[in-house]
Amino acid sequence: xxxxxxxxxxxxxxxxxxxxxxxxxxxxxxxxxxxxxxxxxxxxxxxxxxxxxxxxxxxxxxxxxxxxxxxxxxxxxxxxxxxxxxxxxxxxxxxxxxx
Amino acid sequence: xxxxxxxxxxxxxxxxxxxxxxxxxxxxxxxxxxxxxxxxxxxxxxxxxxxxxxxxxxxxxxxxxxxxxxxxxxxxxxxxxxxxxxxxxxxxxxxxxxxxxxxxxxxxxxxxxxxxxxxxxxxxxxxxxxxxxxxxxxxxxxxxxxx
Numbered sequence: 001x002x003x004x005x006x007x008x009x010x011x012x013x014x015x016x017x018x019x020x021x022x023x024x025x026x027x028x029x030x031x032x033x034x035x036x037x038x039x040x041x042x043x044x045x046x047x048x049x050x051x052x053x054x055x056x057x058x059x060x061x062x063x064x065x066x067x068x069x070x071x072x073x074x075x076x077x078x079x080x081x082x083x084x085x086x087x088x089x090x091x092x093x094x095x096x097x098x099x
Numbered sequence: 100x101x102x103x104x105x106x107x108x109x110x111x112x113x114x115x116x117x118x119x120x121x122x123x124x125x126x127x128x129x130x131x132x133x134x135x136x137x138x139x140x141x142x143x144x145x146x147x148x149x150x151x152x153x154x155x156x157x158x159x160x161x162x163x164x165x166x167x168x169x170x171x172x173x174x175x176x177x178x179x180x181x182x183x184x185x186x187x188x189x190x191x192x193x194x195x196x197x198x199x200x201x202x203x204x205x206x207x208x209x210x211x212x213x214x215x216x217x218x219x220x221x222x223x224x225x226x227x228x229x230x231x232x233x234x235x236x237x238x239x240x241x242x243x244x245x246x
Contacts, residue, residue, distance in 0.1 A: 046165040046214070046224030049125070049140035052133050055219050085218035097219030 010092055014061050022075040023060070025067040030075070035060035037076045056081060058096045065094060074098065103240040104202055104233055105160065109143050111199040112162055112229075116141055118189045119166070137168040144228075154237050155244050161209070162229040164190070170221040179213035179225055186211070186227055202243060204232040 018034025036059040043050040058074055058081060065072070072083045081098035088095035102110070109126070116124045116139055125131065125140040144161035151157060164186065170178060187208055191197055197206055207230045214224045236242045 044167060044222040044224060046167045047163055047226040048142055049129050049165045051131060051138055051167045051222060053220060053222055087218065099219050099221060
């Protein structure tokens with residue numbers, strides 16, 4: 001009996017769901033890959049008061065982003081996103097905090 | 100009705116804090132729109148008894164000065180420490196009127212608490228608490244004693 005993961009390989013899933021981005025490990029021109037870019041609204045508090053802020057994460061297949069590190073870049077819809085930290089690494093996918 | 104001494108102190112404090120930003124200082128307002136401008140919000144805290152003298156009520160309250168801004172190129176700790184110095188200078192510096200127009204007996208900077216950006220964020224926050232002592236005529240919160 002086959003399972004879902006076998007029927008839907010990660011590369012196919014990302015091809016289907018991912019946005020078109022350019023990945024630049026260190027210097028241009030970079031490579032075109034698929035990755036999921038998520039814009040999430042959060043609040044930054046200073047005691048009682050807060051400012052809303054857009055937090056951006058990029059989820060990519062680890063194999064698509066060799067050498068990714070703090071300072072690597074993605075270009076998504078003409079906007080350059082710079083990697084700040086690896087939030088999740090399950091050895092297949094990476095979730096990256098960018099700004 | 101006239102403003103209480105406490106209210107007049109808060110107004111003077113807010114007015115002075117305006118020097119810290121080029122957008123209006125908020126008073127007990129929790130939020131502003133996402134912005135690159137330095138956001139300053141002032142919070143007056145609990146008022147409590149601080150003793151008495153003949154015909155006078157001595158009182159004390161805290162004033163919170165909350166600031167949120169976007170990190171520029173430098174280290175966030177350096178920026179926060181620079182702002183701590185700026186706040187001290189602007190609010191209670193050696194050339195300022197620490198009586199706020201004869202209303203305040205003493206003002207102390209009690210604490211400065213910076214918080215640094217999360218991963219993927221540029222937002223730095225700083226919460227500064229001042230402790231203010233003031234005096235009114237006994238049972239008359241609208242009138243400061245004449246010295």
